[in-house]
Amino acid sequence: MQKELLSHALMSRRVHHAYLFFGPSGVGKKTLALEVAKTLLCPESFDAGCNRCRSCLLFDASLHPDFFLISPKTGTIGIDEVRDLIERLALKRVLSPFRVGLIDEAEKLTEEAANCLLKTVEEPPEGVVLFLVTSQVLALPGTLVSRCQKLAFSALPEELVAKYLEEHEGLSPDLARVLAFASSGSIGEALRLARGMENALVAVRSFFETVQEGDIFRAGSWLSQHREELYRILPLLAGYLRDALFVRLLGDRYHRMTVLSREDRCLVERLAHLDSGALRRALAALGTFSEDILSNAQWDVACFHFLLKLRGELS
Ligand SMILES: [Zn+2]
Structure with missing residues (x-):
């Protein structure tokens, strides 16, 4: 239902300025956020990136001038990183209808950084869309959470995870089923276990x-x-x-x-x-x-x- 609302918003280009995708890790939150970002940035198509235009090609190459990603590998996301993101988002659009920021593992925002971000979420610059992705929504300040359009993700059905592992990772059906079960419906966790x-x-x-x-x-x-x-x-x-x-x-x-x-x-x-x-x-x-x-x-x-x-x- 929530995903339908999102795709409706995309089609009409009446998007909210801040989205929060939350739910267990490894169930496709960041993947969907990236997909939506690519769609918003593509000037050629409304329901999905066209995969042909300059915007789509640059996005796939992680070189899009209107897209900014914070993806912490370890540690925290500090205020400097957030300030930098906000400054970049405020610049003029280069080739897309929007400027988009994505913060992965948003639970790693320090309190200072989250407060800094809050101001932008409250008074966003024109044409800016922000995505926050987290597997620990309770670790985010309530003020920030309340100002975002929220999209909840849940664990995937075991069969779906198993099917994914078979089709995309070439695992044997036996192993795929064991991993799908052991990972409690998380493809990310299943892949980690699979090695x-x-x-x-x-x-x-x-x-x-x-x-x-x-x-x-x-x-x-x-x-x-x-x-x-x-x-x-x-x-x-x-x-x-x-x-x-x-x-x-x-x-x-x-x-x-x-x-x-x-x-x-x-x-x-x-x-x-x-x-x-x-x-x-x-x-x-x-x-x-x-x-x-x-x-x-x-x-x-x-x-x-x-x-x-x-x-x-x-x-
Ligand atoms: Zn395109």
């Missing part, structure tokens, strides 16, 4: 076996070797446990079982022999372990506690 994934998947399956056999020292040394990759290993472990819990609770009505690969189904069925309390406690132990790691707890202690608990629940 070097095939191997991790095999290793994760045998991790459960090792723990169930009771060999927590081998399991511990495997975790230690893969410390840098825990961000993708832990969601996978959790995914298997959740699947098993749902099988336990829903039986045949848990439709995800039909889309799992043979190996995954085997593992999930084996785990589903445990009672649901044990599976829940194993998931909780995994959660505690993740928190321990994030809070820089002593690795050996956190790891040993986790494995001891997991072995207790899984065997």
